[in-house]
Amino acid sequence: MAPNSSQLSALSRLFSSSVFRELGARGRSPLFSRLIREASLLDICRPSARVADAFEAALTILQNGEHRDEYVYKAALTQNVLLGTHTLRTACMINEFRVADCKADTVILNGTAVVYEIKSERDSLARLEKQVETYKKVFSKVFVIAGENHVETVRDMTPKDVGVMYLSKRNNISEVRSARDRPGRICPLSVFESIRMSEAREILQRLGVSVPQVPNTVLHGVLREKFVKLRPVDLHFEMVRTLKRTRNLLPLAQLVHRLPPSLRPAALYVRMKKADHERVVRAVSTSVREAMKWT
Structure with a gap:
């Protein structure tokens, strides 16, 4: 399949957060159905193809060197x-x-x-x-x-x-x-401005820096003042340790391994409730023919 520009656009949008969120929230995605038609994917999908197969086919087309996004x-x-x-x-x-x-x-x-x-x-x-x-x-x-x-x-x-x-x-x-x-080259102020306040507080506490109890209106300034005095190497170590905990992806492991490889990046960066996981898995197991009826 040599897609034209509108088909390429539809293929790329299949992997958007909008489609993935619909699959999780509703167990179906009308947007998926529309994009499948716009991308002409039905022409290359087997009659027995599942939604997962359609995503795999779409990524395979996008992986062609001149189409890669x-x-x-x-x-x-x-x-x-x-x-x-x-x-x-x-x-x-x-x-x-x-x-x-x-x-x-x-x-x-x-x-x-x-x-x-x-x-x-x-x-x-x-x-x-x-x-x-x-x-x-x-x-x-x-x-x-x-x-x-x-x-x-x-x-x-x-x-x-x-x-x-x-x-x-x-x-x-x-x-x-x-x-x-x-x-050793990282800038404590740049790190501070890139992370959450709760993460900044935790990093300071891990480094033995006391954080006073102050109103939220002045907390940002207090944390910032303490952060800029940190040694870059020490800060880096604690930043990695803290963010690995606060941005932990392990709760998504079961979902990730039940999805086709083409959808694993979406599963890791599109936020959704745990209750939505099973709906996504069921949706990608649906036949493409049935999915074309999604409204």
Whole structure:
């Protein structure tokens, strides 16, 4: 299947949070049905195909080198790094982690804090230098993962302590240049402004810094004043330990392993109630023919 631009748009939107939330909240998704038609996926699905098969087929089409979008890269990182090298018990993944006026595509916390900035075939490199310098203030390791059309330029325009990865046409991740682990360079103020107040308080307490009982109206300023005095290496260690607890994904493990690989990234970054999990699993087991009746 060689999709046109409108079909490509429909294929990408199949993996949107809107579709996944509908599946969880209602056990069906009228948006899924409409997008399947717009993408002409019915033409290539077997008569016995399930909704899970349709998602797998959609991702396979998007994985074609010239069509790849951000979700394809997140799927590769999820499968090869988070669930391949690590596990949900030992590591945590955060999607679109805001740092200043940048939004980090994927952050994985294990023994250290690693950020992955995605530059797919559809992306521009215009903001890359600024993004990399911003991420260095919060994460000890910075990687850029790029497609064939960008990888050489990315390697040339980024500092040597920034890692570069390449997503091959077969959707395997290769390391072009390793990232240096530099927790000592992180900026305590940048970390403080990127995390929740409750997380900042916990980090301070873990480091033996007393936090006075003050009104919420002045708490931010008090925490900020104490945070800027922290040693970067100590802060990094406690930031990783704290965020792994507060952003823990282990409760999603059962759901993730019951879904097709194509939907695992969505399961990890789309927030939903535990009661919705079973509805998602049942929905993706539905036949595509039956799903086309969803309204």
